[in-house]
Amino acid sequence: MTKITILDIGSRGESPGSWNYFTSHGVGISCNTFEADPIGSIVPSPNITYKVHNYALWSKSSEYLDFYLTSEASQSSCFKPNADFSCFEDQHHKTRLIFKKQAISNVLKLDDGWNFSDKVDLFTCDTQGSEYDISLGARNLLLSLAPVVALETWADEVYEGVPLDFDIRRFYNALGYKLFASEPAAAWRYKVNCHLPMSRQRLIGENLLYFPSPTTLLCVNDDDLLPKLLVMCYYGFYDYAFYVSSLRKRHDMAQYIVDIYNNDINLGRYQSWPLIT
Numbered sequence: 001m002t003k004i005t006i007l008d009i010g011s012r013g014e015s016p017g018s019w020n021y022f023t024s025h026g027v028g029i030s031c032n033t034f035e036a037d038p039i040g041s042i043v044p045s046p047n048i049t050y051k052v053h054n055y056a057l058w059s060k061s062s063e064y065l066d067f068y069l070t071s072e073a074s075q076s077s078c079f080k081p082n083a084d085f086s087c088f089e090d091q092h093h094k095t096r097l098i099f100k101k102q103a104i105s106n107v108l109k110l111d112d113g114w115n116f117s118d119k120v121d122l123f124t125c126d127t128q129g130s131e132y133d134i135s136l137g138a139r140n141l142l143l144s145l146a147p148v149v150a151l152e153t154w155a156d157e158v159y160e161g162v163p164l165d166f167d168i169r170r171f172y173n174a175l176g177y178k179l180f181a182s183e184p185a186a187a188w189r190y191k192v193n194c195h196l197p198m199s200r201q202r203l204i205g206e207n208l209l210y211f212p213s214p215t216t217l218l219c220v221n222d223d224d225l226l227p228k229l230l231v232m233c234y235y236g237f238y239d240y241a242f243y244v245s246s247l248r249k250r251h252d253m254a255q256y257i258v259d260i261y262n263n264d265i266n267l268g269r270y271q272s273w274p275l276i277t
Contacts, residue, residue: 003028004227010127023047055106059133064103071098077128079159088188109137121227125151132163149210177210
């Protein structure tokens with residue numbers, strides 16, 4: 001059975017129903033979770049195997065890491081919330097600015113913690129600003145295992161000193177990854193007492209989707225290639241999945257992709273899934 005292996009960093013262990021397409025068609029999902037939040041929990045999902053890794057992730061291994069636990073847990077970060085952003089409407093910052101600082105122990109970079117004999121097909125990261133540092137600590141994994149990458153990044157310092165979208169773009173470009181899609185992850189209005197409700201919102205954060213280059217994928221062994229192609233189909237990029245399988249002269253895989261595309265309940269009917277799932 002084909003199995004897709006996911007590294008799901010910062011999503012609190014909850015998988016969306018959209019993955020049910022694969023699980024209902026004989027594709028296994030193995031989901032590895034990593035949580036900096038010490039009270040983070042796993043939300044079970046049918047037909048998905050979870051493995052919990054009991055350490056936090058960063059750009060280097062260390063004994064502890066500062067963590068800012070906000071009143072809304074999903075807004076917690078390894079970076080301090082920036083009070084300057086109180087100029088935006090309250091729903092975007094009010095709970096973010098109520099926090100307590102604490103230390104997280106057992107901090108590893110992913111290159112030190114991951115068993116490289118295991119494959120990785122999808123690397124997702126939504127950690128309120130730690131995406132760049134976690135990616136730095138996973139550099140060897142990204143180069144050797146060539147997963148699809150979907151992550152969130154800020155376009156301004158919602159947290160003090162947080163790396164921004166151009167830092168992420170520069171890093172993945174240097175690794176040879178190709179940006180396939182972006183979408184707004186956060187867009188906010190300034191606090192003007194709701195006098196201008198139809199005003200456009202300012203872009204604050206982005207979701208980015210990266211695929212390994214064709215050259216990189218030519219080096220992936222056959223058993224590991226198909227799950228990555230299925231992830232590409234999941235995001236709606238059937239053409240690239242077909243192109244890569246053709247370069248590899250894997251006409252059986254190319255036909256499989258065509259069959260998925262043409263199936264009455266294929267993913268293409270849904271146009272594309274959100275980049276961060």
